[in-house]
Structure formats: structure tokens, C-alpha cells
Amino acid sequence: MVYIINKINETIHSIWPKSAIKITEDILNKKPSYILTLSKNSRSRRFKEPLNKYRINIAQILFVPHNLSGKNLCPNAGICEKICFAYPGNPGRNQFISQLNRTLWYHDDFSGFLTKLIEEIINFINYCKRNNYYPVLRLNGYSDIRWEEKKFKCKDIKEVLEKKNYNLGQYRYKIDNRKIKSNEINNVETYLQKRINLSLERNKNRKFTDDDELTIFDLFYDILFYDYTKIPRNPNQIPSNYHLTYSYDKENAKKSNFVLPKNLNISVIVTKDLKKILLKEYPNILIDGDAQDCRILDDINNPSKKKVILLEYQKQNFHEPKVEEVAFIEKEKFIEKFKNFLN
Numbered sequence: 324m325v326y327i328i329n330k331i332n333e334t335i336h337s338i339w340p341k342s343a344i345k346i347t348e349d350i351l352n353k354k355p356s357y358i359l360t361l362s363k364n365s366r367s368r369r370f371k372e373p374l375n376k377y378r379i380n381i382a383q384i385l386f387v388p389h390n391l392s393g394k395n396l397c398p399n400a401g402i403c404e405k406i407c408f409a410y411p412g413n414p415g416r417n418q419f420i421s422q423l424n425r426t427l428w429y430h431d432d433f434s435g436f437l438t439k440l441i442e443e444i445i446n447f448i449n450y451c452k453r454n455n456y457y458p459v460l461r462l463n464g465y466s467d468i469r470w471e472e473k474k475f476k477c478k479d480i481k482e483v484l485e486k487k488n489y490n491l492g493q494y495r496y497k498i499d500n501r502k503i504k505s506n507e508i509n510n511v512e513t514y515l516q517k518r519i520n521l522s523l524e525r526n527k528n529r530k531f532t533d534d535d536e537l538t539i540f541d542l543f544y545d546i547l548f549y550d551y552t553k554i555p556r557n558p559n560q561i562p563s564n565y566h567l568t569y570s571y572d573k574e575n576a577k578k579s580n581f582v583l584p585k586n587l588n589i590s591v592i593v594t595k596d597l598k599k600i601l602l603k604e605y606p607n608i609l610i611d612g613d614a615q616d617c618r619i620l621d622d623i624n625n626p627s628k629k630k631v632i633l634l635e636y637q638k639q640n641f642h643e644p645k646v647e648e649v650a651f652i653e654k655e656k657f658i659e660k661f662k663n664f665l666n
């Protein structure tokens with residue numbers, strides 16, 4: 324334990340040299356009171372406005388990324404290990420400790436963690452129903468876990484489902500179409516409903532028997548999920564209600580076995596100036612990833628065409644690599660790298 328605590332403190336200090344956070348044994352392993360953070364309570368305030376317009380509400384799990392907890396949640400992290408979005412200057416002490424304890428809970432008692440997660444997802448869905456929101460889930464807020472491989476048996480979650488009055492296979496999140504809406508909002512609603520219908524169709528004959536093995540995506544098959552990932556996947560490994568965006572990393576791209584996945588949209592960090600130029604030149608192919616964070620919406624237009632999502636480089640408040648190691652600065656190099664997407 325002492326070794327782990329020392330390691331965590333060392334890592335905290337290397338990321339935030341001025342941080343006053345010091346982890347001690349007595350604050351570790353205290354289960355946080357909640358697992359999901361709603362987008363309305365998250366730090367990403369800049370994203371709230373457009374998503375509110377579409378009545379989308381995102382709930383996400385915020386862990387501490389990479390190996391900050393002593394156990395690695397991001398097996399394919401490259402340069403992002405040093406510039407992860409989870410490191411926005413000095414974090415608040417309470418928030419950091421609750422993220423750390425949430426991560427340890429996930430590692431040490433997955434079954435207890437899962438039960439609480441399911442309970443919170445049901446609460447979230449009910450909240451969205453009452454308030455006319457589309458519930459959307461992001462399980463890898465600051466992590467890169469293959470949730471589609473995290474299986475559990477129906478009988479192991481029965482108790483929590485009964486407690487929440489949730490019937491397996493009978494639950495439907497039906498969108499309550501608003502009467503007055505613009506074409507833009509109409510397009511978003513139609514697209515979300517189409518994706519949900521696809522998942523409903525694929526699961527319609529599914530029998531939920533006690534020994535049936537499920538994932539979170541099976542359990543909530545009428546709800547949409549999305550994540551960024553650095554782990555390429557075969558298309559048939561991705562559940563129909565799960566949208567993944569591959570997160571390009573300059574360090575990973577240097578590895579000899581690196582191959583750019585063809586079946587996923589790609590997010591790429593570029594400088595502010597380059598983003599402006601590129602969006603002007605390729606308005607139908609490139610997407611401003613900073614305009615909103617619900618990556619599912621990137622596929623509304625021309626869903627079969629893979630897109631490149633541009634994310635603006637933002638310097639964090641601590642020592643980090645040079646900008647060119649993280650972001651694209653030159654248009655020519657960007658075009659050369661992503662020419663297959665741009666044609």
C-alpha cells in the first residue's frame with residue numbers, strides 16, 4: 324500500500340508540480356458517493372449550449388487516466404499520457420480524490436462498482452425521461468477500457484434491476500418528439516432515433532435468461548453510448564449502440580506496426596490556426612470537434628463516409644512536450660497523413 328501511495332504521489336507531482344494534493348492511506352479506498360457525472364455538472368461548460376438545444380444529456384464516468392491510480396486504464400496511451408484532457412491545470416482536491424477512489428473501486432470490486440453503475444444509469448434514464456432529454460452515456464470519460472468485453476451474468480444483476488423496477492428486454496426509451504422544431508433539430512432527432520432503432524432491431528429476439536452473459540451495451544440497448552479510443556477495433560466487435568472515434572496520437576503513429584483504422588472516424592489535435600484553415604478548405608469532411616462533444620452527431624451527414632474530427636491544441640498548466648510533438652501545425656503534413664479521408 325505504501326508503495327502504491329508513493330507512486331501515486333510521485334505521479335501527481337510530476338504532472339502538477341505545484342499541486343498541494345497529497346494522498347495518504349486514510350483518504351484512499353473511500354467509495355465516492357456517485358459514479359456518473361452529468362454533462363451539466365462537468366467542467367466542459369463550453370459544450371453544454373449546443374447539446375441542450377438538441378435536448379441531449381451526457382453522463383460520463385470520470386476516472387484518473389493512464390496509470391495514475393497505479394493500474395493502467397489506457398493501454399495504448401502515447402503522447403497523450405502527458406497531455407491528457409484529464410489534466411486541466413491543478414485539479415480540485417476533492418474532485419481528484421473522488422476520481423482516484425472511483426478508479427480503485429473499479430479495479431478492486433468490479434461487481435460492486437457495476438451494481439452501482441447500473442443503478443445510476445437507470446436513475447439517469449428516468450431523469451432524462453422526466454425532463455425530455457436524450458440520455459447518452461460516455462463510459463470512458465478519462466480512460467480507455469474495452470467495455471464491450473466486460474461481461475456479467477443476468478442473474479448477478481437481478482437484485483439491482485428489481486430494486487429499480489427495471490424489466491430486462493422490456494424497457495424502451497421512446498423519444499418524445501417536440502412539436503415545434505427547426506430542421507436542424509429534426510435532423511438530429513431523426514438520426515438518433517435511427518441509431519436506436521438499429522440496436523432495437525438487432526436485439527429484438529434476445530432472451531435474457533439467468534445465465535445469459537451481458538455487457539452494459541446489451542443491458543441498455545435502447546440507449547446510445549460513445550467514446551474516444553486509442554484501441555482499434557474490428558467493426559463487428561463494436562455494439563450497434565456504441566459509437567467510437569479513434570484518437571490519433573503522434574507518438575503511436577511512429578510505431579512500426581501502426582495502421583490508421585479505416586472503420587472509425589479519427590480525432591486529431593491541430594493548432595488553432597490550422598484548424599481554422601482546414602475547416603474552411605474541407606467543410607464537408609472535417610469536423611470542428613470543439614463545437615460540441617457528442618461524437619455520435621458527427622455522422623448525421625453522410626454516415627458511411629469516415630470523417631476527421633479536429634480538436635484544438637490547448638496547452639495545460641504544467642510541463643509538457645513541445646506543441647509539434649502533440650499537434651499538427653503544418654497543413655501539408657496533415658493533408659499527406661489524412662489524404663485518404665480528404666478525397
Ligand code: SF4
Pocket residue numbers: 388389396397399400401403404407408409464465466467553
Ligand atoms: S488514452 Fe485517453 S484518457 Fe488515456 S491518457 Fe490518453 S487521452 Fe487520456
